Amino acid sequence: MNSAAGRPTMSLTARVALAVGALMLAGGIVVSLAAFAYGRQAARDAFDRLLVGAANDIAASVAIVEGAPVVDLPVSAFELLALAPDDRIAYQVIGTDGAVLTGYEDLPPAPARLAGDAVFFDAEFKGAPARFIRVTRRFAERSLSGSVQVVVGQTLRARNELALDITRNALIVLATAGLAMLGLAVVVVRSALKPLDRVADAFAARDPQDLTPMDASVPREAAVMVEAVNGFMRRLDSQVETMRNLISDTAHQLRTPVAALRAQADLAAREPDSDRRDILVARIHRRTVSLGRLLDQILSRALVIHRIDSARREAVDLRDIALDLVESGDHGLIAPGVEIHLEIGEDPVPVRADALSLAEAAKNLLSNAVTHGAPPVTVGAGAEDGTARLWVQDAGPGPSEELRARLGQRFTRSAASRGDSSGLGLSIAQSVADAFGGKLELETRPERFRATLALPMERGRG
């Protein structure tokens, strides 16, 4: 079975692994970017809160002493900022007149567009990027009225580290989950494909002669395949059965005539009288011709049965079949001198069938007519009421009632053994008609017998 599998395509496991891998990669990139963005935002939010706390702490420490704001800088504010352990700290307190009361003199001012009691801005502090907050505290005392502004800033080292840390942790989780999912995908695919392995094992373990259907208790997806295989085996089984019948029939059909021939030949060999020997020889000749016809028919039937099962249906014009039949002149071998007429019209007579099977059927009908019927013999094709007809007509009485009654049975031993081959021919025609959805019509009128192969016309071409 493996050798018949041909060039193997990529395994399903690899496909799923690849697909999941690609998914993880694409997802990973998206999630990494998202994680980094989130990490930066989270770090910014977290450390901005430190800035707010420290700035408010300092703002709260401003008191009015003798009409001037005085800052009692709280250590707690710096301890709060020192939670970002490696960052430098900038601070500044600006009085109501805009002059720096204490802290760094040369901090960058907040952008003018920012207004409010607490505004954040990014600027540089002594050569390093930093984040600042400006908090405004308003005083309305008898001695002083106006607002004092507290600016607190911090460099970004801890923020960046936290952002990277968050990103890194997210990526570690992601990578772990990705690997786990990849492994899981492989396991899932393996287990999902297990029924296929089971089917393969069942096939491999099978007796070569065993063409019975497989047990189809597999998942729905695999059942399709198993059913297809079962259908194939059914066809194979029926063909094998047909072959077996054919062989046994053939053997049976040939045994009697061959035995008869040998008996006649023995008689002829021992016959001293030349006149009687001539009679015997003539009889042997007749028997041989009859045997030849029988062989033709047997082969024809084998061919037809085989093709009915396997040949592709195609568009066939019944007129072509009739024309070929008449023109081939095969009948001349059986009954030399018999004149065959052809009767076909202008319009095509299309059917969907196998041309060779139709030709065999027609040949058998013609052969019957020239052998058993009476001339004149006419072959014709025509269409009527959606039915395409191919017919052979002679002037004889047609087959016996007994023979007609037996049509449709699996037939013919008796007929063949009696040297009567017309039944076999009709049987072949019957099989062909059945195979292509039509029927065989036998019509007897005074002085005339017509056998017709009636098939449904091909739609869209009639």
Place this chain on the structure above:
Amino acid sequence: MSALRHMLAALALLAHSATPGTAQEAVRSFGPVEAETRLVLRTTTDIAIFAPTVEAFLATQAGLAIDFEQWGSNDLYAITMAECAGKAPKADIVISSGVHQMVRLVNDGCAAPYRSAQTALLPPELRWRDEIWGISREPAVMVYNRRLVPEAEVPRTRFDLLDLLRPSASRYAGRVATYDIEESGLGFLFAFMDSQEASTFGALMEAFGRSGAVATCCSAEIIAGVAEGRYFMAYNVLGSYARTQAARNPDLGIVHPADYTLVLSRAALFPGEEVAPEAGRFLDFVLSTDGQLAMGRNHLTRVHPGGGEAAEDPAELDSASRLIALTPALLVALDKHKRAGFIRRWRETFSRQTP
């Protein structure tokens, strides 16, 4: 902003050159005169105390010389800041006991980062941004004169000291000295840390003021005053100097306050943008066992508990120790308003005294 910085630098340099008194207090060169590589070391530490360490380092380095400049802490801070603003540092290493000033220098981006196995071993309190390192451990102690203070009256804690000063006719009135925090950066730092540490500081200042304590300058002067008997005792004196003196003068007694003892760690930094490799090696040596032992001989540090000389000073290691951590919180000690308010209260206290 840079224009402003240049202007400030120019102003600072102007101020510096206009006042010759702010120059270094002493200069001495160590190592071969013809050495190609010379390091400039600026420090507040007395040359005599730090010399053994420098010599021990140079013994391990061939062809290296160190120009040792001794500075007052405020001047050292001013010149380092000015050189930073002008982006022209002339020193390779700066070591100062004014650790709040050193932290401010780092905060202003005036120090270069340096990492080594030795710096990594420092506890986090003695390391900030890998730009400043604490290289010593020196307690702030009380010094007393054994001849003048009976053993039973030796204060073991600040509360004991308060109790001594409380009686209105106390014999200690006017006989207790401490740093003048306006004069001494280190005195201010100690007082400031005291104010952070405990509420006793307010009571102590009040007691100093009421009893007429003396505020004066500089460790050496204060310790000499105690040794001579001018003062009975001194509060918040740097332990390294006190022990050096006590080793020569058996009359000097030293107390590590048992309520808590401030411990100062001199801070080192490399000014500028880059660290000279030799300067880095110097720091590594100072932090190494050899370097710490060399410094320990002059009582600058005690980093190896259980070692040969450890028993001398148990207080440094016990739970009462309060190491002054090198964090940006020290920036508060330099704040203009904070300092002004602190000094105002101090002045008010000491002006009320009745000599």
